[in-house]
Amino acid sequence: MSIPSAPAAASRRAVVVDDEQALARLVAGYLERDGFEVYVSYDGAEAVGVLRAVDPDVVVLDLGLPGLDGVEVCRQLRTFSDCYVIMLTARAEEVDTLIGLSVGADDYMTKPFSPRELMARVGVLLRRPRRPAQPAAAPTARPSVDVGPLRLDLDAREVHLDGRPVPLTRTEFDVLAALASGPGRVFSRRALIEAVWGPNWVGDEHLVDVHVLHVRQKLGDSPEQQRFVCTVRGVGYRIGTGT
Numbered sequence: 310m311s312i313p314s315a316p317a318a319a320s321r322r323a324v325v326v327d328d329e330q331a332l333a334r335l336v337a338g339y340l341e342r343d344g345f346e347v348y349v350s351y352d353g354a355e356a357v358g359v360l361r362a363v364d365p366d367v368v369v370l371d372l373g374l375p376g377l378d379g380v381e382v383c384r385q386l387r388t389f390s391d392c393y394v395i396m397l398t399a400r401a402e403e404v405d406t407l408i409g410l411s412v413g414a415d416d417y418m419t420k421p422f423s424p425r426e427l428m429a430r431v432g433v434l435l436r437r438p439r440r441p442a443q444p445a446a447a448p449t450a451r452p453s454v455d456v457g458p459l460r461l462d463l464d465a466r467e468v469h470l471d472g473r474p475v476p477l478t479r480t481e482f483d484v485l486a487a488l489a490s491g492p493g494r495v496f497s498r499r500a501l502i503e504a505v506w507g508p509n510w511v512g513d514e515h516l517v518d519v520h521v522l523h524v525r526q527k528l529g530d531s532p533e534q535q536r537f538v539c540t541v542r543g544v545g546y547r548i549g550t551g552t
Contacts, residue, residue, distance in 0.1 A: 320346040321435070322363050326356040326382065327371040327397065332420075336369055339424045340431070353377030357385050365392050367431055372398040372409050380412055387413040391479055393434040395427065410519045415480045416512070426511070433507050437483060454489045457551015459528065459537055461489055475527050480505065484520045488538060488548040497545040521546055 323345040327333040330351055337347045348363050350356035353374040360368065360382075368386065372379040383394055396409040396417040406417050416430055454461040458471045466482055468475040477485065487504040488496060496504070498514040521538055524530075528537045539549045 321367075322346045322348070322365040323367050323369065323431075324348045324350065324356065324360055324363055324365045325369045326350045326353065326374065326379070327369070328352070328374055329371070335424060336427065339428050340369075343428060343431075353379065353382045356382055360386050360392075361389060364390065367393045367395070367434060369395050369397065369427070369431075370414070372396055373400070380408055383409065383414055384412040387478070393431075393479070395430055395434070397422070406519065410516075411523060413478045415478065416506075416516065418512075429509070429511070433510050436507060437479070437505070454486075455551075456489060456537055456548060459551055461486055470528060477524065477527060481520055481524050481527070484517070485524050485538070488546060492548055495541045495544050495547045500545065517546075 321344060323337075323340045325333045325336050325340070325347065326349075327336070328351050333349050333351060337349050340347045345366075348359055348365070350359050354377045356370075356374075357377070370379045370382060374382065379396060383396070386392070386394070394414040394416075396406075396414040397420060398406070398409065398417060399420045409417055415434060418427060418430065452463045454463065460469045461482075462468070463486060466479070468477055468482065468485065483505045484501060487501055490504075498517045501517045502510055502514055525535070525538050530537055535549055536551050537549045539547050541547055
């Protein structure tokens with residue numbers, strides 16, 4: 310396909326990347342019926358150019374693309390976009406899921422899947438804020454949460470550690486912000502799912518563990534030293550003290 314020109318700003322945009330052309334067209338059809346402006350690519354290398362040109366709100370991305378695979382497409386996408394990414398995989402092994410999410414995917418589905426469930430997942434993601442617009446008379450002091458040397462700016466959706474920015478994905482930020490919203494509270498996986506993805510989300514709740522792992526890695530936490538995100542064995546997670 311030819312790389313599109315800059316799209317109209319008002320439309321919600323989606324890109325479907327899958328070398329199974331019939332499946333890609335099926336997913337695109339569902340997205341179009343839901344009001345999206347949809348672009349389809351069957352090739353990973355081509356898809357990167359499409360993604361740059363389109364600036365999508367959501368990407369449905371197959372992991373097992375020939376040539377430039379979905380992991381590398383997602384890795385390159387994350388250098389210029391914070392759009393939501395749902396990874397598709399034909400293999401259910403956990404390593405595929407972990408690799409896909411480690412480069413910034415927000416959710417994953419294993420083939421074969423229900424297109425209606427996919428659309429439900431897309432809807433859940435898009436109900437979360439991309440980056441909230443500031444009101445005309447925004448206060449000069451933005452709400453923030455401090456956890457020792459860690460600061461979460463909730464309006465700007467930015468995280469700084471020792472004054473240096475930490476590049477979290479939107480989902481990673483939302484998980485960390487949910488934990489920070491209840492100092493001392495232990496959040497179960499289900500509680501974090503409801504706080505971040507919403508009460509109607511259906512899928513593997515171990516998705517939470519993967520995002521917590523990536524947050525810890527980016528904050529310099531380790532299993533032995535959990536300063537910011539602590540595991541409460543058999544229950545869930547809580548925010549640490551930063552010390």
